Amino acid sequence: xxxxxxxxxxxxxxxxxxxxxxxxxxxxxxxxxxxxxxxxxxxxxxxxxxxxxxxxxxxxxxxxxxxxxxxxxxxxxxxxxxxxxxxxxxxxxxxxxxxxxxxxxxxxxxxxxxxxxxxxxxxxxxxxxxxxxxxxxxxxxxxxxxxxxxxxxxxxxxxxxxxxxxxxxxxxxxxxxxxxxxxxxxxxxxxxxxxxxxxxxxxxxxxxxxxxxxxxxxxxxxxxxxxxxxxxxxxxxxxxxxxxxxxxxxxxx
Amino acid sequence: xxxxxxxxxxxxxxxxxxxxxxxxxxxxxxxxxxxxxxxxxxxxxxxxxxxxxxxxxxxxxxxxxxxxxxxxxxxxxxxxxxxxxxxxxxxxxxxxxxxxxxxxxxxxxxxxxxxxxxxxxxxxxxxxxxxxxxxxxxxxxxxxxxxxxxxxxxxxxxxxxxxxxxxxxxxxxxxxx
Numbered sequence: 001x002x003x004x005x006x007x008x009x010x011x012x013x014x015x016x017x018x019x020x021x022x023x024x025x026x027x028x029x030x031x032x033x034x035x036x037x038x039x040x041x042x043x044x045x046x047x048x049x050x051x052x053x054x055x056x057x058x059x060x061x062x063x064x065x066x067x068x069x070x071x072x073x074x075x076x077x078x079x080x081x082x083x084x085x086x087x088x089x090x091x092x093x094x095x096x097x098x099x100x101x102x103x104x105x106x107x108x109x110x111x112x113x114x115x116x117x118x119x120x121x122x123x124x125x126x127x128x129x130x131x132x133x134x135x136x137x138x139x140x141x142x143x144x145x146x147x148x149x150x151x152x153x154x155x156x157x158x159x160x161x162x163x164x165x166x167x168x169x170x171x172x173x174x175x176x177x178x179x180x181x182x183x184x185x186x187x188x189x190x191x192x193x194x195x196x197x198x199x200x201x202x203x204x205x206x207x208x209x210x211x212x213x214x215x216x217x218x219x220x221x222x223x224x225x226x227x228x229x230x231x232x233x234x235x236x237x238x239x240x241x242x243x244x245x246x247x248x249x250x251x252x253x
Numbered sequence: 254x255x256x257x258x259x260x261x262x263x264x265x266x267x268x269x270x271x272x273x274x275x276x277x278x279x280x281x282x283x284x285x286x287x288x289x290x291x292x293x294x295x296x297x298x299x300x301x302x303x304x305x306x307x308x309x310x311x312x313x314x315x316x317x318x319x320x321x322x323x324x325x326x327x328x329x330x331x332x333x334x335x336x337x338x339x340x341x342x343x344x345x346x347x348x349x350x351x352x353x354x355x356x357x358x359x360x361x362x363x364x365x366x367x368x369x370x371x372x373x374x375x376x377x378x379x380x381x382x383x384x385x386x387x388x389x390x391x392x393x394x395x396x397x398x399x400x401x402x403x404x405x406x407x408x409x410x411x412x413x414x415x416x417x418x419x420x421x422x423x424x425x426x427x428x429x430x
Contacts, residue, residue: 042422043281043419043420043421043422044366044420044421044422045420046417046418046419046420047417047418047420048296048299048300048415048416048417048418049415049416049417049418050300050304050411050414050415050416051414052319052410052414054318054319054322054323055318055322056314056315056318057318057321060318062315062318062319064304066300066303066304068299068300068303070295070296070299070380071373071376071377071380072351073351073369073370073373073377074366074370074420075355076420101348101351101352102347102348102351102352102355102373102376103299103344103347103348103351103380105303105306107303107304109315111315130418132420132421134420134421136366137421154279154418154420154421155277155278155279155282155416155418156277157277157414157416158277159414220322224286224413229322231321232321
C-alpha cells in the first residue's frame, strides 16, 4: 500500500506496507493464542454409552450397560451402573469394575430370571448410569463416597423392552404307532404361535397320547420399532383338560 | 441409589451419596436413537467387539440368546468370539504404548495435558486403522454372509442404542471454567 505525502522538502512516496504486515501478524498471533487456549482448555475427549436388553427362551431378561472411551488420553476413570426393573417392581442391579486404560471399557450386566408360572409381562426398564472421574478436576475414583469432586455420572441411558407370551392350544390331531401329533387350533391369532408339536410316544408315560398340548412361547418387543422377536423354543405342557383357545399374555399400554 | 451401597469391585464398595440429577443427554451428545448415522463405524464396531470380549464360559448362554434375538442368529458364537479376541490382540500394543506415555507424565497438569495429548494423536490414528483392518478381516472369521449380518447388527441395533457424550471441559488452572 503506497501513497503520496507532502513534506517540507517536497513530495515523496511513502510505503507503509510494513504497517499492514504488522497488523496481519498481530491478528494471526492473537488467533493462534486463542486457538491454543481453546484447545488447552477445551473438551476432554468423549465417551460412548451403550445399553441393550434381550431375553432368553426361558423368559430371563438380560440388560447390559456399557461405558467406553477408546481414546482415553486424559486418563479418565469410567464405570457403569445398570439396573433392570420388571413391571411388577422386581429389580436387579450391577456395577462394573472401573477402567482407566487408553481403550477404557466397562460393562455392567444384570438379569431377572423368568418364571413360567409367573411371567411378569409388560415393560422391563433398563437404566444405566455412565460414571466418570476426571483427574484434572480432582476426581478420585477410590473415594468411598460417590459422586465426589471430579467424579460424576456423565450420562444416563434408558431402554425398555416389552415382554409377553403366546400360548398356543394344540389339540391332538392324529396318532401313529410311534408319535402323538398335535396341530394348532384354528383360529389362533397370537404373536408367536406353534403350528405343530410331534412327541415320541416312548417319551410319554404309558405311551398314551393326551388330548391337548399347550405351548408357551415368551417373546420380547422393542417398543421403539414394534418388532416382536419370537423365541426358538418354549415350554410345552400336555393334558387331557381341554384348552379352548390360543391366548396372548401381554400388557397393552 | 441415594445412600445405598453398591458393589464396585470384588472386596470394595462405595457409598453413593445423593447424586445430582444425571443428564440424559448433556449438551453436545450424539444420540444414536435419533441420529444413528452420526455414530461412527469405528465406535460401533469397537462396542461390538468389546461386548464379546473377556467373557467366561458361563456366559455363553447369555451371549447365544443375544445373538438369537438379533440378526446374528445364523452366526456361530465361537467365530464371533474369535473375531473379538483378534481385535483385542491387535489393539493391545497400542494401548500399552498409550499407557507408557501416561506413565511417563504422571504429574501432568491441566496445562500439560494438551501437550501430552499430542503424543496420543498418532496412537488414535493407529487404533482407528486397526479397527478398520479387523472389520475388513471379519469375513475370514464369520464368512461373507456373517460379516453382512454383523454390519446389519451394527446399523440396526448397536448404533441406535449408542450415545456419544462429550467429556468435561478442561479446567483452567485447576478450576472448572
